[in-house]
Amino acid sequence: MAESGSAKSRTRDLDKLLLRPGNLVGSTFEPGTELRDDLHKYARVLVVGAGGLGCELLKDLALSGFRNLEVIDMDRIEVSNLNRQFLFRLEDVGKPKAEVAAKRVLERVSGVNIVPHFCRIEDKEIKFYNDFTIIALGLDSIEARSYINAVACGFLEYDEDDNPREETIKPMVDGGTEGFKGHARVIMPGVTPCFECTIWLFPPQVKFPLCTLAETPRTAAHCIEYAHLIKWDEVHNGKAFDPDDPDHMKWVYNEAVKRADLFGIPGVTYSLTQGVVKNIIPAIASTNAVISAACALEALKIMSGCSKTLSNYLTYNGGEGLHTKVTEFVKDKDCLVCGPGVLIELDVSITLQKLIDQLEEDPKLLISKASIIHQGKNLYMQAPPVLEEMTRSNLSLPLYNLMGKVSKDVIHVSGMASKNDKKISCLRKLRVVFKGIDGVTDMDMAGGA
Incomplete structure (x- = not known):
């Protein structure tokens, strides 16, 4: 047609x-x-x-x-x-x-x-x-x-x-x-x-010293962050602040206005409050x-x-x-995210639970609340509850068995990692090598593919 x-x-x-063709085509x-x-x-x-x-x-x-x-x-x-x-x-x-x-x-x-x-x-x-x-x-x-x-x-x-x-x-x-x-x-x-x-x-994101917020605020942003970081916890006894909740944001705005009036600081608006709290650009x-x-x-x-x-x-x-x-920027050959993966050497006896504990202690990774996936199969999932219950029995089993008794392979780990004093979601790829298994070469142990 x-x-x-x-x-x-x-x-x-x-x-x-x-x-039509051209000189710069692929x-x-x-x-x-x-x-x-x-x-x-x-x-x-x-x-x-x-x-x-x-x-x-x-x-x-x-x-x-x-x-x-x-x-x-x-x-x-x-x-x-x-x-x-x-x-x-x-x-x-x-x-x-x-x-x-x-x-x-x-x-x-x-x-x-x-x-x-x-x-x-x-x-x-x-x-x-x-x-x-x-x-x-x-x-x-x-x-x-x-x-x-x-x-x-x-x-x-x-x-x-x-x-x-x-x-x-x-x-x-x-x-x-x-x-x-x-x-x-x-x-x-x-x-x-x-x-x-x-x-x-x-x-790096701009951070204000808490002493400035509490004692000598000089700008509207100081007043807003005081309400957000200090006053909220004082009044709400540990209740988590939700920046996407309009009621929470309005409360911070009202408190920031009071703080600004007390110190004679102009410029606190609801829009600015949103921008400071949510780091809106x-x-x-x-x-x-x-x-x-x-x-x-x-x-x-x-x-x-x-x-x-x-x-x-x-x-x-x-x-x-x-x-x-x-x-033109250059790729970091040692990047933990886009590289071949972080090499870790494990004993064949290590259980999945022990690996999860080790990930939290490893200074190169520091991953907490880890979920583990191998070749698309969920070995252990922290959430949702139904998947956690389904995979919980794997925690006591050797990782070597769960991975099909291969000497080396890749697993994917998702969890929480610390960055700039904040906990953020992260994904990491690990190249697992089991020690003492036939097929593992000295190059593998030294970090080769």
Whole structure:
């Protein structure tokens, strides 16, 4: 059946990339309508985050030929979102961002299938993320980026020469904005540096001395953090503060106003309270649009090979005009996340429970509340309760037996790790070698593959 005029118009710019050759195309690129059809049919993209950048990403991907999209976000729409998160309206306040964003794009772009997920990224099973061809990140949290990065790198497998197996590489496209500045990057686990390889790019979060908060506040932020970090515990007797609970946030705001009035400090607003407590980064709609366009183009290049991908980090500074710069960062060969895995030597008699205890004490790992997976099989899961009960009997069994009596293999560990004095979700890949088993060489014991 011939394409309608509107369909041709919609694919006109896409066809310029997919239907003709070029000098910068990938080695396997073959122009033709089949490539466009494959993009529609087989590409599956997960957009993580439905905020300012996530809204733009969802729209750009839908208009770039991607038909099978899913979006995940745990937040609900707030009035303060409306100035830059263009898919939302005043009547949407209080509704889940993921659901409303998916609905709005579906209303405007025909032929696209978008599945929303209103939940935390940690609530999904690891195998959920393996169903996608590309993962696009529109996040404002370092911890969330680290988690998704670890998930994607967890699917990576290495051959006997420590070269990544191409079919196990899960590409990620990451974007971030702050005011008139932004970045776009391509992460090919095992090939380019992963998020953890370049964690040093992010400056440490600003922390205020407690003595300043308690005795000599000088700014509105000091008053807010006093209410958040000191006053809340004094009044609520250990009750956990939930930054996503509007009642909790309003309480902190009211207390911060009282504190500011006491010391004659202006500037405490509800919006600022949210920004300080949740470490919200200021965002501008135009910057989100620029960075989203760069990320969507990289996703298209990865899927089609119509051009070489970004190598591998782009920075944008709108404060200096349309200033962009591409930087090629180098992969950390000793990275705990995207490398072949942390080598650990174990006795064949060690039980699963003993391994879990050892992970908590190992200074290189320090993983608490560990769950263990081997070749997709749950050896032990801390949660949910039904899985914990089903796998509890494995704790007393030797790990060697649970792993099928192989001399060496990879296990995946999820749990909690300490970072910047905070407990965060983490995933680690461990290369387990059992001592005294035939087939284990001196090179294995020395750290070779």
